[in-house]
Amino acid sequence: MKIAIVGGGAAGLMAALTAAEKKVRVDLYEQNTDVGKKILASGNGRCNISNTSLTSEDYFGHHPSFVNHALKRFDFKTFTHFCGSIGLLLDIKPDGRVYPLSNEAKSVHEALRREALRRGVRFLLNRPVRHIEKRTAGFIVETEEGTESYDRLLIATGSPAAPQLGGSRSGLRLAESFGHTVVDPYPTLVGLHLQGDLPARMSGIKVDAEVTLHIEGRGNRSVRGDLLFTRYGVSGFAVLDISTEASRALGHGRKVSIGIHLLPEFERQALVSQLGKVAGRVGHLPLSQMLHGLLPKKIVHALLLSLGMDAGNPCSRLGAKDLRRIAAQIADWRFDVTDTHGYKHAETAGGGVSTEEVDAKSMESTIVPGLYFAGEVLDIVGRRGGYNLHFAWASGRVAGEAMAK
Numbered sequence: 272m273k274i275a276i277v278g279g280g281a282a283g284l285m286a287a288l289t290a291a292e293k294k295v296r297v298d299l300y301e302q303n304t305d306v307g308k309k310i311l312a313s314g315n316g317r318c319n320i321s322n323t324s325l326t327s328e329d330y331f332g333h334h335p336s337f338v339n340h341a342l343k344r345f346d347f348k349t350f351t352h353f354c355g356s357i358g359l360l361l362d363i364k365p366d367g368r369v370y371p372l373s374n375e376a377k378s379v380h381e382a383l384r385r386e387a388l389r390r391g392v393r394f395l396l397n398r399p400v401r402h403i404e405k406r407t408a409g410f411i412v413e414t415e416e417g418t419e420s421y422d423r424l425l426i427a428t429g430s431p432a433a434p435q436l437g438g439s440r441s442g443l444r445l446a447e448s449f450g451h452t453v454v455d456p457y458p459t460l461v462g463l464h465l466q467g468d469l470p471a472r473m474s475g476i477k478v479d480a481e482v483t484l485h486i487e488g489r490g491n492r493s494v495r496g497d498l499l500f501t502r503y504g505v506s507g508f509a510v511l512d513i514s515t516e517a518s519r520a521l522g523h524g525r526k527v528s529i530g531i532h533l534l535p536e537f538e539r540q541a542l543v544s545q546l547g548k549v550a551g552r553v554g555h556l557p558l559s560q561m562l563h564g565l566l567p568k569k570i571v572h573a574l575l576l577s578l579g580m581d582a583g584n585p586c587s588r589l590g591a592k593d594l595r596r597i598a599a600q601i602a603d604w605r606f607d608v609t610d611t612h613g614y615k616h617a618e619t620a621g622g623g624v625s626t627e628e629v630d631a632k633s634m635e636s637t638i639v640p641g642l643y644f645a646g647e648v649l650d651i652v653g654r655r656g657g658y659n660l661h662f663a664w665a666s667g668r669v670a671g672e673a674m675a676k
């Protein structure tokens with residue numbers, strides 16, 4: 272039995288070393304000069320490798336329940352055992368996120384690479400697969416170096432996210448050439464572009480905020496966490512966490528906006544009375560200086576500009592209506608979202624090969640026998656927190672086991 276794996280990322284590596292354990296011949300085609308570039312870049316070089324709590328609710332796609340079998344077959348306990356077997360120890364954070372104990376993505380990369388080679392996987396690096404042909408029995412893989420035939424084949428080419436690390440649509444095109452349906456990809460876990468020049472005026476300022484996503488004017492989801500104003504709009508963990516739904520809605524041509532609560536520890540009414548108290552105490556100060564006691568200076572100026580209020584006005588002149596307007600803006604400052612920051616800056620992409628045409632128990636195509644898919648090339652994308660890598664490991668594991676049978 273001869274197996275080809277196209278794509279040497281997390282899913283492809285896991286599938287390769289799983290299949291190779293069964294003593295079948297495994298060739299792994301990777302277009303980059305080395306495997307696992309995204310593994311190395313993940314978690315800011317620390318690699319948030321998994322999460323202790325994994326359910327289909329942590330995933331998006333047309334059929335998130337598709338992940339259930341793989342998550343059960345390769346659950347966190349089995350994953351921990353596997354990591355231990357290749358000498359990789361884990362550090363479990365109190366919120367469930369999991370990192371290598373070394374705190375270095377490099378150790379994950381090295382352990383997988385070493386194990387794949389030890390089990391006899393043949394790495395074919397610098398070999399972008401251009402075309403695959405289906406024959407009555409098996410497949411012919413075509414690269415610039417020539418052609419080679421295989422009995423079974425896995426497409427684990429990832430998504431178009433982060434093209435500088437190997438992200439591409441090539442797997443989607445290969446899938447389409449076999450008659451598979453592809454759900455249009457969209458960038459996810461990505462910053463958002465906002466209308467107007469006010470965000471740019473606050474560029475570089477990071478706050479702990481609550482961000483609410485509004486689709487067609489309806490509040491959809493609120494997330495509290497870091498928010499970073501940038502020259503194009505906003506980024507930061509709270510923004511990444513709502514970016515998947517925002518990006519999908521934008522892709523469908525829907526109106527998307529966000530509401531930012533800059534001081535989430537205060538309810539709006541509590542904020543009005545708090546502002547009233549402070550203004551009473553420092554009535555002699557200009558409005559901007561009073562607000563600078565609560566918020567960063569750049570934010571104060573942009574906020575007053577958005578309200579058309581004079582930053583130099585003394586606080587003593589503020590009326591109840593002014594206080595309510597300021598409090599309302601601090602608690603729910605609305606911005607229209609015009610775009611995402613694009614694939615180059617996205618950690619992941621939604622969309623991909625439709626899971627309706629793939630058997631969740633084996634990752635085999637239901638259209639072309641012997642053809643398999645794993646990882647982000649599928650119409651599955653996870654939340655931030657180790658979910659994407661875990662799905663890549665788990666789906667790669669299931670595919671590797673099924674292919675070697």
Ligand SMILES: Cc1cc2nc3c(=O)[nH]c(=O)nc-3n(C[C@H](O)[C@H](O)[C@H](O)COP(=O)(O)OP(=O)(O)OC[C@H]3O[C@@H](n4cnc5c(N)ncnc54)[C@H](O)[C@@H]3O)c2cc1C
Nearest residue numbers: 278280281282302313314319400429437646647657659660
């Ligand atoms: C900056 C960044 C940080 C991230 N941090 C985290 C994190 O901390 N935790 C987490 O869970 N997820 C994280 N992710 C997401 C995670 O890395 C991916 O979801 C995961 O790597 C997907 O694995 P994959 O094997 O499906 O695809 P990939 O890792 O993208 O692998 C696909 C491989 O296929 C190769 N390829 C593509 N086309 C061809 C072709 N035609 N021929 C040959 N080779 C081809 C590519 O070069 C690539 O090496 C992060 C992503 C990025 C970009």
